[in-house]
Amino acid sequence: MLERMRDRLIRRLISAETCLKVTSRTYAGVPFLYILPGKSQDEKKISQSIRRTAAHLTRHTELSWECSYVRTSGEELVYRFRFLYPDQKSFCCGNQCSDCVLQRRQTKG
Template identity: 45%
Template sequence: MFSLIERVQRLCPELSIEHRRYVGIDFLYIRPPTPAARAIFEAKVREQADKMVRGTSLFYECHFVRKATDRWVYRFRFRVPDRKSFCCGNRCPDCILLRPKG
């Protein structure tokens, strides 16, 4: 997470970015210089997160949560795709019955 914050901070030095973790969930608190900076921040976060997950099975989620006084709050997390744990009978290509045992 800190690598992502450092990358975005380098690209947008005018933004104040603070990271907080509550109950295992990462939140980014952004203090923008102008209201138009929100679109710039979101584009830069997506761009840098895409670079970080490229070539892996990871993906990321970034959701705007709320606007608090002078800051925007985003929930951000990197995730590993969920694997199926049962056969649903629909002949899915990732069916657990087709996995090698062991």
């Protein structure tokens, strides 16, 4: 699911015409976006576009995202970007934990 979300992010960034080319690469388990900006686009505008697009994609989902500018490599801007699953438990492990999902469901309804 996270790969699909990253693909959607890349497609939307390219279609917004702020980015000419966007590629995703992973090094040591950390995902990076390599972005070739469009004409008259700077790091600040690209960062805003990434944040706006990621916020739109994760609206009405449990996912969150994390983005930080890393460096410029030639003409490309490099960002560390990843979508994140929620930190709370989403399944029952059977150990009768105090924050068990089954107890949460019973108290809701």
